[in-house]
Amino acid sequence: MxxxxxxxxxxxxxxxxxxxxxxxxxxxxxxxxxxxxxxxxxxxxxxxxxxxxxxxxxxxxxxxxxxxxxxxxxxxxxxxxxxxxxxxxxxxxxxxxxxxxxxxxxxxxxxxxxxxxxxxxESLLAPSVTRRLVADVIRLRRAARAPEPSGPSERLAALTTRETETLRLLARGLSNAEIAATLVVSEHTVKTHVSNVLSKLHLRDRVQAVICAYEAGLVVAGEVADGGVGGEPPSRD
CATH class of the missing domain: 3.40.50.2300 (Response regulator)
Structure with missing residues (x-):
């Protein structure tokens, strides 16, 4: 089709x-x-x-x-x-x-x-703009508001420890395969974690998950990888 x-x-x-x-x-x-x-x-x-x-x-x-x-x-x-x-x-x-x-x-x-x-x-951002788009813009928007607590937002409280770590790695621009290698789990498990993150936080896709992670203070400017967000074709398993 x-x-x-x-x-x-x-x-x-x-x-x-x-x-x-x-x-x-x-x-x-x-x-x-x-x-x-x-x-x-x-x-x-x-x-x-x-x-x-x-x-x-x-x-x-x-x-x-x-x-x-x-x-x-x-x-x-x-x-x-x-x-x-x-x-x-x-x-x-x-x-x-x-x-x-x-x-x-x-x-x-x-x-x-x-x-x-x-x-x-999946979601995709042009690699040439990923770091500046996600990190710099959100950093400026957060700086314009009142100071926030140093720890992650209460919004992330619904996530398990492994789901929170998956979100952190996702926000750094890692692919499912790279997240799986980092956490020493299967790509299928990573997909399950990502799906749970999106569902629990009421997010549409990975791009909004990255935005959420930055706004919650889970990651900071400069931590995004060069490869972009969701830039690899989705695997079929």
Whole structure:
């Protein structure tokens, strides 16, 4: 079964270029294109795609509001697109429920890989922006608020010790395989821990788990690995 995709960007050349790349893949079908946020929301409602590629800056309804509506009203997963490697709106887009973030100059293979990863239930951030996006933006937002306790937030109290450690490693950018090796457990066990973390903390995906870990003080800026978040294709076990 093909991965169904809607591509939304106010620049027609960008939109059509991404569509051509994705449509050329045997397992991906672009079911619609949209030129603004409102049209993107409408096309998602009309076609029920698996993935929405969504420009973060568009006239009228922007990508953030469109992502918020799509994630609240459907099971479609959203990958945000931007020209900048640190966009001040990216944090809000991820908090709205987006599962990925890519630069518009992404390589062809990386674009296809991102769609497959996100459609498979994982999350993905462009490696070039992972550390700055997650660590620096959240650090600045936390600094703007009142000082917080030095220990992890009470929000994490529902987690077991092993689940908390899994969240810590996930927030550092480790893949399931790397977490398994660190904890000396199977990847299947890691997947169970990650699933439990998301369920107990009421999080949509791994990206929101990373944000939660930083906001709770479980990890600090500088601890994110170079590889990104969820950048490997999901394994099948």
């Amino acid at each position: 093909s991965i169904r995709v809607v591509v939304a960007d106010d620049q027609e050349l960008v939109r059509s270029g991404f569509s051509m790349i994705l449509d050329a893949q045997p397992d991906i079908e672009v079911v619609a294109e949209a030129g603004d946020g409102a049209e993107a929301v409408a096309e998602v409602g009309r076609h029920a795609p698996d993935v929405l590629l969504l420009d973060i800056r568009m006239p009228g309804m922007d990508g953030i509001e469109a992502a918020r509506r799509v994630c609240a009203e459907s099971d479609c997963r959203v990958v945000m697109l931007t020209t900048f490697d640190l966009d001040e709106y990216v944090y809000e887009a991820l908090y709205a429920g987006a599962s990925g973030f890519l630069l518009k100059d992404v390589r062809r293979d990386d674009l296809v890989h991102a769609v497959r990863v996100v459609a498979g239930g």
